[in-house]
Structure formats: structure tokens, C-alpha cells
Amino acid sequence: MLALMQDWPLVCHKIIDHAARQHPGREVVSRSVDGPVVRATYAQIRQAALQVAQTLQREGFAAGDRIATLAWNTGRHLEAWYGINGMGGVYHTLNPRLFPDQIAWIMNHAEDKALFVDLTFVPIVEKVAPQLPALRRIVVMTDDAHMPETGLANAVSWESWLAGADGDFAWVDIGEKDASGMCYTSGTTGDPKGVVYSHRSNVLHAMVSAMPDVMGIGARDVVMPVVPMFHANAWGLAQSAPMVGAKMVMPGGKMDGASIWELLDSEMVNVTAAVPTVWLMLLQHLEETGSALPHLQKVIIGGAACPRAMTEKFENDYDVEVIHAWGMTEMNPLGSLCTIKPEYAAADGAELLDVKQKQGHAPFGVEMKIVDDEENEMPWDGKTFGRLKVRGLAVASAYYGGAGAEQFDDDGWFDTGDVAHIDPHGYMQITDRSKDVIKSGGEWISSIDLENLAVGHPDVAEAAVIGLPHPKWDERPLLVVVPREGRSPSADDIIAFMDGKIAKWWMPDAIAFVDEIPHTATGKIQKTALRAQFADYKLST
Amino acid sequence: MLALMQDWPLVCHKIIDHAARQHPGREVVSRSVDGPVVRATYAQIRQAALQVAQTLQREGFAAGDRIATLAWNTGRHLEAWYGINGMGGVYHTLNPRLFPDQIAWIMNHAEDKALFVDLTFVPIVEKVAPQLPALRRIVVMTDDAHMPETGLANAVSWESWLAGADGDFAWVDIGEKDASGMCYTSGTTGDPKGVVYSHRSNVLHAMVSAMPDVMGIGARDVVMPVVPMFHANAWGLAQSAPMVGAKMVMPGGKMDGASIWELLDSEMVNVTAAVPTVWLMLLQHLEETGSALPHLQKVIIGGAACPRAMTEKFENDYDVEVIHAWGMTEMNPLGSLCTIKPEYAAADGAELLDVKQKQGHAPFGVEMKIVDDEENEMPWDGKTFGRLKVRGLAVASAYYGGAGAEQFDDDGWFDTGDVAHIDPHGYMQITDRSKDVIKSGGEWISSIDLENLAVGHPDVAEAAVIGLPHPKWDERPLLVVVPREGRSPSADDIIAFMDGKIAKWWMPDAIAFVDEIPHTATGKIQKTALRAQFADYKLST
Secondary structure, eight states: OBOOBOOOOOOTHHHHHHHHHHSTTOEEEEEOSSSSEEEEEHHHHHHHHHHHHHHHHHTTOOTTOEEEEEOOBOHHHHHHHHHHHHTTOEEEEOOTTSOHHHHHHHHHHHTOOEEEEOGGGHHHHHHHGGGOTTOOEEEESSOGGGOOOOOOTTEEEHHHHHHTOOOOOOOOOOOTTBEEEEEEEOOSSSSOEEEEEEHHHHHHHHHHHHSTTTTOOOTTOEEEEOSOTTTGGGGGHHHHHHHHTOEEEEOBTOOSHHHHHHHHHHTTOOEEEEOHHHHHHHHHHHHHHTOOOSSOOEEEEOSSOOOHHHHHIIIIIHOOEEEEEEEOGGGSSEEEEOOOOGGGTTOOHHHHHHHHTSOBBOOTTEEEEEEOTTOOBOOOSSSOOEEEEEEETTOBSSOGGGTTGGGBOTTSOEEEEEEEEEOTTSOEEEEEETTTOEEETTEEEOHHHHHHHHTTSTTEEEEEEEEEEETTTEEEEEEEEEEOTTOOOOHHHHHHHHTTTSOGGGSOSEEEEOSOOOBOTTSOBOHHHHHHHTTTOOOOO | OBOOBOOOOOOTHHHHHHHHHHSTTOEEEEEOSSSSEEEEEHHHHHHHHHHHHHHHHHTTOOTTOEEEEEOOBOHHHHHHHHHHHHTTOEEEEOOTTSOHHHHHHHHHHHTOOEEEEOGGGHHHHHHHGGGOTTOOEEEESSOGGGOOOOOOTTEEEHHHHHHTOOOOOOOOOOOTTBEEEEEEEOOSSSSOEEEEEEHHHHHHHHHHHHSTTTTOOOTTOEEEEOSOTTTGGGGGHHHHHHHHTOEEEEOBTOOSHHHHHHHHHHTTOOEEEEOHHHHHHHHHHHHHHTOOOSSOOEEEEOSSOOOHHHHHIIIIIHOOEEEEEEEOGGGSSEEEEOOOOGGGTTOOHHHHHHHHTSOBBOOTTEEEEEEOTTOOBOOOSSSOOEEEEEEETTOBSSOGGGTTGGGBOTTSOEEEEEEEEEOTTSOEEEEEETTTOEEETTEEEOHHHHHHHHTTSTTEEEEEEEEEEETTTEEEEEEEEEEOTTOOOOHHHHHHHHTTTSOGGGSOSEEEEOSOOOBOTTSOBOHHHHHHHTTTOOOOO
16 A cells, blocks of 8 residues: 655755755855865855756756766865756765876776866876866866866866856756765775765765764754765765754865864864874874864764774863764765763763774664674674674665675675674674684684784884684784884784783784885775785794 | 665664664653553564564455554554554554544544554444444453453454464565555544555654754653654654664653653653643643652644743743644644754743744755745745645655545645744744635734734633624634633723734724634634634624
8 A cells, every 4th residue: 555645755956955945044164275264155055056057957968977076075065066966967076095097997987977176186187187088077166266277178167167057947857766976985906896876875864864873963063074075975964964954164175183173163163073094183283282172072983993092082181072983985874873872871981982992883774784604693792793794775785887796695785894793782893804804713803903902012103914824723813013113122022012902812923023014095004915915924833 | 877775665664673673672661551650672662563563464464454543652552553564554543532433434434454442442442343344353452451341343452462473573575655654634624634654754754853953862862752643643753762762751541740740750751742731731730749850851842832831931940941843644743843043042031932932944854835825935034924835755645535635736735724934044933724814905814823812811711713704805803702700801901902912904803702612622723613603793894
């Protein structure tokens, strides 16, 4: 029996329509790439988005076309997204931190037909443009005065490109399961894989993420997404903030501690979100200048595990609540947030910090399970770990073009590639990447746990753990260490330091000292390269 | 271009699955109809729902079947809902306050095949059962010990009905646009009209209603829906509370001030919701006993306009935030809530009370407009009023069987039958029912505003305003007054009292004194009867 309810598709333009109708005067404040801090309201953002949509359509772009953006978080980037979506197009965010050849590969794979680019990144585009035959329009997101001289064909400034459009445009009618956005994951191996978001997944994800135990944002919040829009949808904030009418503060290209603090302070930001690296820079700035964070209430930290000392500093020294989070590009991206359920409401001090080391619990719409190599579900006891699989209202069902099909099983579960345990209250903690976990005698050893422990030694600058083949145990851990400058710890020193802090059988079989550990373009340890480097290393048996 | 995201239908059983997985130990505390306060967890509620679904299926009920409930808010009622939905059935809530003949009419119209009924209402069922040939199972929601002697065929106690089921059952696979629930509106004229909710509308409505500027509930809240599940879905709380893992407190059949206060206090409820009548009883109880509300933080008041004095008392005397709300059975039911946007953040005292007299703003997923008789949109200036039309993710597209088709227009807007104005910040205030508004010389006069003003006169017990035909102005207002016992105000008294508080041309042309004003079964003024009563009344010109 069918219900008798209206057909009201969950499409992205309804978000900006709602913001402009219910919160017309709410500001989006941006540190522009040109220089000054600029202000627009949601009513103005919508108007500009209409102009973007109108101009795209006039130039012959149509529903389903992929339109790339290579840009910082600014009001203009928002206008571009809503404009692209509003004419039925698919915004495709490019990560400027990738190598130019990767960017070209991704743009060709997605068949991008146009590109919105910030001034900062014009040199990248000049480098890759010859490899992009399908790209027929480049809009440099600046005014005429700042438009650089460039040999790029089809390049035009944002200002003059929009000048002819009055915004008298009706959003294109599209379905909620149509593509709204694309983002490629940059794995450590193989070609990047494209995730294709739907309008529905973006809208549902925004609804979930605004809820009190998730990001918990409303019209009276001032939200600064430092996490870039090109980094997994700015964790949904580009959609959830307008949906609830929150004021937005967009940091543009300046992520240094002083610039971030300036905006937090002058715009009275009370909620912000980014990866740990950004917060390291901010905390260092605060210490150097003796500044405080009087307005900030909540910082959402994800993208990489949040160090315990960082949580401690924010909460104890600056009275800012840390919400540890985990997600993936394939999850739109939120998977879990470490907000506090009643079961942990009484925790404080070290116990609370223990809880906050976990990546948190799944909100409604995210299903999780942990499994062993035979796909048996593991118990939620906070100890047993397994491969983390997810299913939900905003989880990818495939990669663009069919890559990585082995990560999607027949029951609709996506294999995250992470290894985790989950406690009885539903709090998940990532313990490793599944390709990095060390399988010793049928049991798993977390490389990340060992690395985190080893870097606690005062003479260790960086540490990486890989599994090496072992005749009896299948694999055993090798700890690779970069000593701090001027220090030369011995293997015995480090083993003595680790002893008693882990199970005996987790102790690395050997320690190798190196000058440098290889990293990917996005700063992750490149364990494949490390494994190649130590391919001939023999563990003593 | 289709997106590549998982197909994860928005169906109600996913709510209870999530609650049981992520909040297994969270309690649902009920004042049982049998007597004592009883406790169940979400894990137990889900288990019982599985048993309900299993037993329904074993008895031959199938997806799409309407299963009625005539019951108070209790954990068992929740189990019935999730069980009915989990086997693909449609819960159909019956309002016990209707006349038995209306109940029988509604049950036959919906073709209810089974009924869950509380002890309290068995006598009603005994009365109407002979008129219900399709009804083939009656489950009395009690244990064997309390099972009454009854001549009802097919009646069985909840306890023995479920005894044979172990709950080893897989939720039936249904689509998100399939019917999940039914509720009939009881208008003042004509037959009741059936609204058919979808799984999707229930889930989306719950997501929206949990958001911070709507009801704003999370896992650490203790929520008591006093508003009945048979009154427009308990305003979504039966779905939103489990979705976010909030503890629920269910008041059963006792709505008197002492019983409500007892649960608020002993269970440390911090969020509650009901119609003004309930709160009048509570406030009276508080005054009589000198009790306080130390735990309660937020009370959501809707179903009828919240009197200003009530808001004032809750906020000033008891430090409880009042959230005025408006909705309709046809809207699943939330339409607007008067939470505070930044534009009103500085308001306090009388100014804040003025804001809180408004029914509030529409959350994401509810579109509103006000129109005149020619369907022209009226401005959002906080003064101009028009017929309120809505559209959205949880708004009815039709009534069951096609009744009331004139309320749905071709562009998908539903005519609420209310007249309202909306201010520049999006705050809507109901000023009248469109059939009651008085159309004088092309302008509209709000009958409700006049009534509210007239009852402010110390000698007036109740007041009703209707429009009477007028040769020059089309219609002019007649004020019908029931004097307070022992008082006999004159028409001049009342007109003098009203003078200066309304526009001159709003002043009623005449005042009629009566002993009684006719009411509907649900306590609303029956203006149709009043108009019939005064059909021959002649206004002097």
C-alpha cells in the first residue's frame, strides 16, 4: 500500500532556497583569496548561485556534466557548488595537494568540462591544461582587477563571467538519486578512485550531521569549516550550515595559526572542524602569543587520529570541547563522532580522555560491523578488533568506472579498509589500516598502536611499523624509527620503553633506524614504499 | 547521471534497529495502564516488536494491512507500532475521544483488520465491534492477570498473544514510500479524512525534528511525550527519541497535574511536549502544592495556541523554556517551532513573550507561503495575513480515498485551512482558520484575535466571533459571549474594553450574550453550529 505523502525530492538546491528564505541575512564571511575578508548573506549566495547556474546553462553545459573546482573554502566556492548543482551539474572537487599529473588524470577520468579555480592554483592549471582536451571553460574565481595574465584558453574572471547573468533562473528539475558531487580518494596505491555523491546523500548527510549528538549545529552557531571543501565535502558543512541557517566563516587559503585564530576571534566562531595538523599550528600560535579562545566551544577533529595531548590541551587549557570524528570520502564523509552518551556522562580526567581517543559512535543512518578474515562478526567488547565495514544512507555503492569492486560485498557492505574495535556502548576506535595490520599466528597486531607508543619515546621523531614475513608466525612487526635530531637511541632503549605497555607478543622483533620515512603527497606514511625498502630485511628467528 | 551511493531505504524499522544497537540499555519508562510504572530498554522494545511482527505474520496479516491502535503512550504501544511496521503493516491510531460511531466509521473506512487496545478502551470496542466485520483480531494490551471478561470475539491478552513468539524474525522488506501509518483528522464538518504516512515521511520527519532548532534532542535527554501517539504521531517523538537514543518516559493514561509532575520529577524528564490543556493542569498542581520543576528544561506546546500567560509562567516562575509549535496531522505533524534565531537573540521580557506568541519558523523540509483569495503571495512583513499553504518532505499529497481534494493544488501545495502572517525573520503566527476569518470590505479580520481580546475582559468566560452577512461590507463580526458566573457585562462595557486595542474597523458590530457556546468532541468551538444558531441574526447597518 503506497502512502499519500508529497513527492519532495531531497535535492541540494532546496538547502540554499531554505537558507535564503528562512535566514536571508545570515552571513557567510570569507577570507578571500584576493586578500580582504568579505561578507555575503545566504540570500546573496543564492542569488549568485542562480547566476552561476544560468551562465553555465547559457554556455551549453547541461545536467550531468562534471564541473571541477580547485579552490579554497570561500563564499564563492559555495556559490559555485550550489550553482553547479542547481543547473543539474556535478561539482567535482580537486585536491590541490595532489601532483599535477594526478590532477590531470582525475579530471580526464571524470570528464570534467569546466573548472572553477582560485588564483592560487592557476599555475597548476597552466601546467595540466594541455592534457585536458575536454575542458572548455576555466573560470578564475576573482574580479577583473586581480585577473592574472595567463595563456590559458577559455579562461575568464568570475566577475566578468557572471556579469551578463541576472539570476532569473529556475533550478533544473533533477532526481534525488542523480549525481551532485564527485571526489576522488587518493589511496597509497593504484589510481585514485572516484566517489559519486547523490543529491539525496548530500541532503540526508547534512540532516544527520546537524543533529545534537553529531555536529549539533543551529541558527545561532557560527561555524568555520577549516577542513577544505575539496577534502570530503568539508565534512558536509557546506550543506549542513546553510540547512540550519548557521553563520559560516570561510578561511580561504590561510591555514596558519595566526590567520585561523584571527577569524575565530574576530568572527566569534563557536564551532570549527579540521584535521589535527591545523590544530597543531593553532595551539602553537596560542602558546607563542598567549592568546585565548573565548568564543570557541567545540572543535571537531578528524581525518587522522586526534592525539590525546591535543584533546587534553583544548579541553583543559582552553575550555573547548573536542569531538573526535571519523569518516571517509566514501561516506559523504561522516562515519562516527565521539559525542558523549549517558553511559560516559560521568567520566572525567584520564577516563574521559580515554573515551575521547575513540573515534566515536555511528549516528542514525550509519551501520557498522567488524569482521574477521572469514567475515564472522566480532563482538562489541572494546577489545576484539576486525575489519570495519559500513552501510548507510550516505555510503558509496561503487567507485566511478567500477574500480575497487572488491571493497563492496553482495549484502551492501563497504569495506572501509580500516581495522577497529567497538565497545559495548557503540564507540568505535580505529586500530589500523587492514593492509597494515600485522597478522601474527592468527592474531592481529595494530601497527598504529605500536607507532603511537614508539613516538612517545623522547628520542623518537617518527615511527612506522610494518609486518615482515616470518616462518613460524606468518608475520612479525618491524619498527622503523627516525631519531630526533642530535639523538641516537638504541634498540634496547626503545624496547625497554615499550615494555609493559603492550602485550608481550606485540613487541617488534626488530628496530631499524633511518633518516627519513617515505610519505604520500597528502602526508601519510607510505607503507608500500617502506615495505619495498625492507623487502630483503631478515628477522632473526 | 546517476550517483553511486547505496540504496538505503528510509524505513521505520531502521530506527528501532539503530536504537537497539547504539543505545541498547536506554530506558523507556511507562506508567502502565495496569497500574505500576514499568521499564524496558530499547533492546527489549525491539525484541518485543519482532515478536509482534512475527505473530501478526503467523496470523496471516500481511504487508499493507491496516492494524489499529486505541491506546495511551506506553512502551507496549511503541512495540506495537514497530512490530506492525516491521512486518510491513500500517499502524492506524484511533483517537479515543471521538464518539464511538466515528471510531467505527474510521475503522471501516481504513479497513482495519486487527486492533491493539488498552484496558481503558475495551468498553468502547465492545460498543463498536458489531459494526466492524473486517476486524479479525483484538489484542488487549495487558497481561493475563488483568485481562477483563469480555464478550469480544477474537480478543486475547497481549501477554498470551505474544507468548508463542521467540522474535526470530527478519523485518519485512518494504519500500520507503509504502504506507507506515494512518491518522484521521477530525474536522468540525464532514467525515473524518485519513492521512497516510510513509516510512520515508516518518523517518525524515524524525530526523528534522531532532535537529537543534527544532526539538533539539539527543542521547542525554529524557523525553516525555505527553502528547498522545494517537494525536498526530506524538509529534514524531515515538520515532525521533529512539532515533537519537533519548530515554523516553511514557505517561500512560494519567494526564492530571499530579501524575504528570510525579513522572517529570522521579524520572528527571528534561524535555516534554503536549497541548496547552495538559500544562494548565500541571501549572495548577504546581501552584496548589508549591512544587517545582528542577529537571525540566524545555516544554514544547502546540495543538492549540499557547496562551501568553502560560509561556510567562513556565519561563519566569519555573525556569523552563517554552517552545511554541504548530503542525497538522497532514504534516506528520510538525510545521513550525518557535526556537530563537539570532535576530531575536537579544529579546527579553515582553518583547520575547511577543516572539513566543508566534508559532515559529519552518525547519528545513517545510516550505510555507501565505496567499490571498486570488492565490497571490503575500509579503512576510509580520502583519499582512493570508491563507497558509505548505509543501514539504512530510506533507500529505491527498487524503485516503480522495476526500478533500480541493485542499491540494496542482503545484503540490496543501492548503492548511489556517490564516497566518509571517514576519521578515520567517516567524509565522496563526491568526485564524480560513473558514472563520471575517471578510469585511475586501480586508480580513481575525476572529481569533477578537476572541482572545474579549476573553481578557474580567466578566467574560468564553467568547466566539463569527462573520455575519452585511449588505455593504459583505461580512461583519458578531461577538458571542458567555459571561462569567454571576456577572452580567453590558455590550458597551466590552466594547469600551476592546476600544483602542484593535483597528477601529475590526470592532464587532454587535455582541450577543449566551449561556453556552457549542463545542466539538475534541473541545474546539463549533463555529458551524454557531453560525446556524445566528443565521437569522440581523446586524444593524
